[in-house]
Amino acid sequence: SSQLHTKEPTKSADPPPNVCAFEPGAIVSDACASYSQVEDLNESLRPFVHDITQNTDFFSYYRLNLYNKKCPFWSDENGICGNRACAVNTLDNEEDIPLVWRAEELGKLEGPKAHHPGKRLQEERKARPLQGELGEDVGESCVVEYDDECDERDYCVPEDESATAKGDYVSLVDNPERFTGYTGEGAHQVWEAIYRENCFSTPHLNAKPLSAPPSSPFGGFTGAQAQAAMDLRHVMKEQQEKQGVKKAIAQGSAPAHPISDLEFEDECLEKRVFYRVISGMHASISTHLCWEWLNQTTGEWQPNLSCYENRLHNHPERISNLYFNYALVLRAVGKLKQHVQSYSFCSSDPIQDRETKRRVLALAAAIPPGEQIFDESVMFRDPDALTLKEDFRNRFRNVSRIMDCVGCDKCRLWGKLQTAGYGTALKVLFEFNETDASSDPPLRRTELVALVNTLDRISHSISVIQKFRAMVEQREAGKVAAAHGAAGGKVRGTAEVRGKKAERGVAEDDGYPEAPKQRRQIHEQTLSEAFWDEWYRVWRTFAYVIRSWFNIPGKVLEILLEETNRLYSFWLGLPVGPRKWEIRLPSRDEI
Numbered sequence: 001s002s003q004l005h006t007k008e009p010t011k012s013a014d015p016p017p018n019v020c021a022f023e024p025g026a027i028v029s030d031a032c033a034s035y036s037q038v039e040d041l042n043e044s045l046r047p048f049v050h051d052i053t054q055n056t057d058f059f060s061y062y063r064l065n066l067y068n069k070k071c072p073f074w075s076d077e078n079g080i081c082g083n084r085a086c087a088v089n090t091l092d093n094e095e096d097i098p099l100v101w102r103a104e105e106l107g108k109l110e111g112p113k114a115h116h117p118g119k120r121l122q123e124e125r126k127a128r129p130l131q132g133e134l135g136e137d138v139g140e141s142c143v144v145e146y147d148d149e150c151d152e153r154d155y156c157v158p159e160d161e162s163a164t165a166k167g168d169y170v171s172l173v174d175n176p177e178r179f180t181g182y183t184g185e186g187a188h189q190v191w192e193a194i195y196r197e198n199c200f201s202t203p204h205l206n207a208k209p210l211s212a213p214p215s216s217p218f219g220g221f222t223g224a225q226a227q228a229a230m231d232l233r234h235v236m237k238e239q240q241e242k243q244g245v246k247k248a249i250a251q252g253s254a255p256a257h258p259i260s261d262l263e264f265e266d267e268c269l270e271k272r273v274f275y276r277v278i279s280g281m282h283a284s285i286s287t288h289l290c291w292e293w294l295n296q297t298t299g300e301w302q303p304n305l306s307c308y309e310n311r312l313h314n315h316p317e318r319i320s321n322l323y324f325n326y327a328l329v330l331r332a333v334g335k336l337k338q339h340v341q342s343y344s345f346c347s348s349d350p351i352q353d354r355e356t357k358r359r360v361l362a363l364a365a366a367i368p369p370g371e372q373i374f375d376e377s378v379m380f381r382d383p384d385a386l387t388l389k390e391d392f393r394n395r396f397r398n399v400s401r402i403m404d405c406v407g408c409d410k411c412r413l414w415g416k417l418q419t420a421g422y423g424t425a426l427k428v429l430f431e432f433n434e435t436d437a438s439s440d441p442p443l444r445r446t447e448l449v450a451l452v453n454t455l456d457r458i459s460h461s462i463s464v465i466q467k468f469r470a471m472v473e474q475r476e477a478g479k480v481a482a483a484h485g486a487a488g489g490k491v492r493g494t495a496e497v498r499g500k501k502a503e504r505g506v507a508e509d510d511g512y513p514e515a516p517k518q519r520r521q522i523h524e525q526t527l528s529e530a531f532w533d534e535w536y537r538v539w540r541t542f543a544y545v546i547r548s549w550f551n552i553p554g555k556v557l558e559i560l561l562e563e564t565n566r567l568y569s570f571w572l573g574l575p576v577g578p579r580k581w582e583i584r585l586p587s588r589d590e591i
């Protein structure tokens with residue numbers, strides 16, 4: 001067996017997670033073998049997923065309510081900086097840089113938008129319900145969601161839950177997930193709130209009571225559905241026990257809730273699964289923003305290696321969670337083979353309908369059967385696993401609501417889509433029958449689009465992480481060659497240049513059509529380029545220092561005011577907000 005989760009390690013019972021995460025196949029152990037298997041699988045599936053998400057109208061437009069929903073959890077009024085306006089820009093002096101490079105601009109949605117037509121218009125204009133709003137050549141019957149009903153079994157907040165505001169259709173292709181400059185306290189607070197949803201024992205943020213009593217039949221699982229729930233449970237159990245992920249997660253840090261505080265016994269399985277899904281999603285978002293990073297000073301889009309190292313490479317458990325998500329979502333998509341046979345993608349466009357179905361079936365056929373991703377033989381033991389369903393549904397609904405507090409439209413779009421995607425994956429795992437689709441619940445367009453696009457996001461992250469890893473290796477090789485001075489001038493020169501390029505975050509060959517801007521960067525650096533590169537860096541550092549000195553009076557005043565305010569709150573007996581300033585060295589990116 002070949003599993004990501006279940007094979008006995010042959011060398012050590014607990015391989016160090018960092019070794020396994022970065023050297024798939026180099027060491028014969030369970031985790032390492034499985035990482036490289038996932039990578040191989042991804043390499044063969046990637047073209048299918050990429051093609052579907054980029055080249056079909058059905059999968060390249062998503063409907064969601066981006067603007068009409070208020071962040072329900074906090075506001076400036078109660079003294080917490082966390083609403084949309086609290087997005088802090090990456091650079092202190094954003095006003096000095098061209099508008100197009102500013103965070104405010106980068107976070108805006110691009111491309112056409114179309115309003116969801118009411119039921120009457122949908123009926124009247126079946127073929128063109130959007131009246132060309134997305135462009136003349138878009139198959140609108142492939143884009144519009146005709147079923148407005150809300151399904152009890154949704155794991156996330158259905159986008160169409162309100163009868164009045166059904167949201168807009170936006171192009172996912174025109175709005176790639178990449179660096180937007182959304183950062184600072186606003187972003188941290190959202191992540192913190194999302195991870196707080198991990199505390200299954202203390203319902204909050206309007207969560208409904210979580211665990212159903214063990215005796216509860218729990219929504220009437222059939223044998224096959226119970227099996228799926230068990231799969232998930234045992235996947236987690238095996239993963240934890242055999243790959244030392246327990247330790248790795250314990251070392252990782254979710255904001256505000258030290259993971260080491262969490263229980264890792266069996267009854268807390270829900271926490272681990274939920275945590276891993278969220279952390280894997282977070283890792284995927286970080287991967288994309290590091291890969292398509294905008295240097296706001298030069299306006300160049302390029303991979304940012306130090307961003308990758310800080311957020312992912314040095315946290316192998318995050319990468320492990322991303323790979324876990326891949327297995328989870330892939331299994332869900334694979335489970336839909338039967339279901340999509342009879343699915344109508346475009347009601348008034350038979351050609352596109354056929355073409356979309358052909359592509360989806362080609363992807364489904366290329367996915368290996370479930371047991372090749374999860375080992376079925378170790379499963380089906382503990383009936384408590386059924387409670388996962390209700391717990392997850394409520395948690396995911398809350399995470400989806402928290403996304404309304406994200407202060408950047410593009411980030412909100414992808415955050416909502418991916419939450420919906422994981423919610424759908426769990427719904428499919430728990431509710432769908434792989435061999436008999438007749439009793440499956442309806443799968444709405446939004447759910448299917450979110451699921452497949454989420455798979456595309458994770459799939460892209462995995463291929464990007466491989467490239468980043470290669471860049472780190474190249475840089476290290478360059479360092480070793482330079483240190484040993486072993487090779488002659490030419491060879492050493494090349495290695496050093498490669499090492500430097502990797503350091504600057506320049507990809508050798510991304511191999512994917514979606515990153516054309518990066519490819520422009522790939523050339524050997526001449527002496528004069530190296531000189532000017534260095535000169536520019538020194539100049540920027542100098543300017544940074546001068547600017548910082550110049551800003552000191554303002555900053556000191558700001559800190560004084562803030563501390564006075566906190567002291568005043570303390571004196572009045574009001575809750576004292578967290579300190580918003582710290583003294584630290586700047587990171588390379590900031591310079």
Ligand SMILES: Cc1cc2nc3c(=O)[nH]c(=O)nc-3n(C[C@H](O)[C@H](O)[C@H](O)COP(=O)(O)OP(=O)(O)OC[C@H]3O[C@@H](n4cnc5c(N)ncnc54)[C@H](O)[C@@H]3O)c2cc1C
Binds near residue numbers: 178184255279289
């Ligand atoms: C829903 C959402 C979508 C976003 N989308 C984008 C986007 O498309 N483009 C963009 O440029 N920015 C986006 N952002 C912002 C981005 O995710 C970061 O918040 C921002 O870049 C600041 O990063 P940071 O290094 O301060 O740490 P953050 O990524 O904000 O993380 C906060 C803390 O969480 C912990 N942490 C980080 N990663 C993980 C993980 N994988 N698992 C567990 N714990 C972790 C660390 O302790 C870290 O200090 C988004 C934010 C949110 C909330």
